[in-house]
Amino acid sequence: MRDPQTAPPRLHLAFAALGLGFLAIFSWVFFKEQGAEWRSAQARFRKLEATVKNPHQLAQSAGAAGVRQVWLPDLDRVDRCTTCHLGVDDPAFAKAPALFRSHPGTWLTTHPVERFGCTVCHDGQGEATDYAHAAHKPIPGVARAMRPLETIEANCGACHRSLEPRGAPRLAEGRRLIVESGCVACHDIPGFEGVSFRGPGLDSLGYKVRPDWLEGWLKDPKGYLANSKMGNFRLSEAEIAGLRALLLSQKAEAPQVADVDWKKADSANGKALFGQLRCVSCHAVNGRGGTMGPELSRIGDKVRRDWLFSYLRDPHREQPDTAMLQYRLTDTQVRDVAAFLLEEYKTPGGEAEAAPAPYQDAPAVAEGRAVFVRRGCYGCHKLAGIRETGKIGPSLAGVADRDPDQLPYGGKPVRRTADNYIFLKVQQPDSLGAPSLMPTFSFAPAQAAKITLALASLHKADLPASRVVKEAPPTPYRPRGAFGELVTRYRCLSCHRIGGSGGDLSTVPLDRIGSQLQHDYLVAYLLNPGAVRVSVEARMPVFHMLPEEARTIADYAATTFLDDDLDRYDTRFTPAEVSRGEQLYRQLGCVGCHQLNLQGGYVGPDLSNTGQRLRPGWTAAWLAAPNRYKPGTLQPDYGLSPGDARALTAYLASLGGSTSRAAGKAASATGGGHP
């Protein structure tokens, strides 16, 4: 055996070289770590801290030393951003260089760093401790570079699931556009489960529309209405011919034509009625008016006279799920309104209406049926005999996490990100190189970008429930009996909310309306809804309701829509309280927004007849905390003490009080005003 002490010299050399090699690597690592970006940043911060803080504050602060991190196990994130951004949650650094500056705004009070880290909102690589690897700027191969401020609301949307998130206007607008454009008719979109979208049913379309209109509409809906909800399906001539044949052959129910003399139609009376019924609260004409119903600016080019008459007479017979109410009008009145609409709102010199032609071209109808199914028309439009086969588009769950390298960009010079793919798809669905069934909606670029933000918040892995901010879905509200029939007839829930369900075109929800309004005032108001707020454009329609119907509604409200806390309010006011209230009314500047005795502003309701209009318990509760009852209301919260709220209530309750009751009633019956 060889003596171990006399190993060959070559092996000695190898060990020496290996040792030196290790030493070199070790020193390199040591010096690199010592010279790390974050260490020099922390050194600079310590110098800065000495200039920003006094010695006492300095002694208290732990001083920056070592890597700092926020670990969020429930989100599977480690954020080391505060290793360098050391002043981010300290207001003393408001004017420091960007690296150390305190976070702008008050965001960290609602989203403290310890609970939310940084990348939850900002994206980027939280584990990194140097500028480049943290992906402050996009780097190839890293899916989530930091978001610039302009698109940051996409990340608000990951937790904040409300359809109207407050403080994130771009996200809110994107979600609104998704709801309004009917994206949910073709796509399952997480967060929009309660949203439904329906176009008009087509079962009697052969009686409803003019053939030339239908052809133009199918070719390009924007050609008829610039803000049509229906997108352009880029249909071929053959597809249009098929759909035209299919749709014009739909004649499920003939219009109910009463025995009216069209020669005697008085379109001047129709015009007056159109104004008086307040049709423009829901329908725009020439660019002005509501958006709940279709714009009527060219309705004369579209619909047939008999159908329009029948529809105005009983909209629910033609379209059971329409938002439109059924007015109580005579056949003559309906005739006049129809005549006015058809005369006033059409292209001058348009062709006269031809009689409905029979369409029995069986092959064309069969072709139309195939197109109807292939293009998913049933997603929005009901049509008898069409087998609905589920949503035609793919689910958008997790669309933000699709692999950017696998997505098509149609050769556009854009960075490969899910954002850019979504944007291009939303704006020009047919431009990504593959044929697409999705219609073109002609969104403006900024609109498409906001829809992109809304969709870019849809991630694959769902968040733990403790992170999600969401409203409870409304429970459907279906009143029964005589009251239920009236709610259905007058479509109260198109504008008003009860129990969280219904539209929100109106003021506060109706859940406690019986404790808010005086019974007699409500009856008078329903019979002749005046303008409570002069400056509001969407006004309650004048229903031409029967007096017993108005009483039924008011009685129901007075027994059902109550808030016991409001009703228990002690209404025995003293004269001292009334005069203190009058003083407060002046002192707070109420006159700026409210009319009283023909003086004041037009923003809030006229207060001249408050004594007959409002119940004092409600007035007091509203004045004390208006945002509790109507978030975003223009009624300021003055932070009134209960005593001051009571005094102001006493004063308001004394206005137009019971002594001048009859006079006040007359005033409210003619549209409100000064008794």
Add this chain to the structure above:
Amino acid sequence: MSSRTLAAALVVFTVGCHRQAPAPPVDAALEALRTEEQTAGLNYAEGQGKQLFDQYCATCHGDGGKGDGQNASNLNPTVPDLTTSKNLADATYVRRVIAEGSAAVGRSPLSPPWGRSLSPQEVAYVTLYCQALAKKKP
């Protein structure tokens, strides 16, 4: 013949390469939002302020802050023109008027306090927008 073909191929190749020099990739959605901001002349925070201003303030102060809102004619004292007001330079003052009302700075009570309706962040946004209005003098 073959050299000519080669030369032609070279020319085609060069031109082709030149044409293919790719435009720098952009973020299309981001660009669209930036364009919108530039058109309005308002940055992100000011844009948020504008939305709140339009909702809460414009009925009196007017869409452009000139004191010509639809309710302005009903007010006495009149609504000041924010685009020329010297007080707009002082952010603390503006924030105070928005949050606590004009009465808090010794003026009429007609501009109400919004500090309980708006969050501090929202008050800050409106402040920034008002200051932008003053800077943006046409």
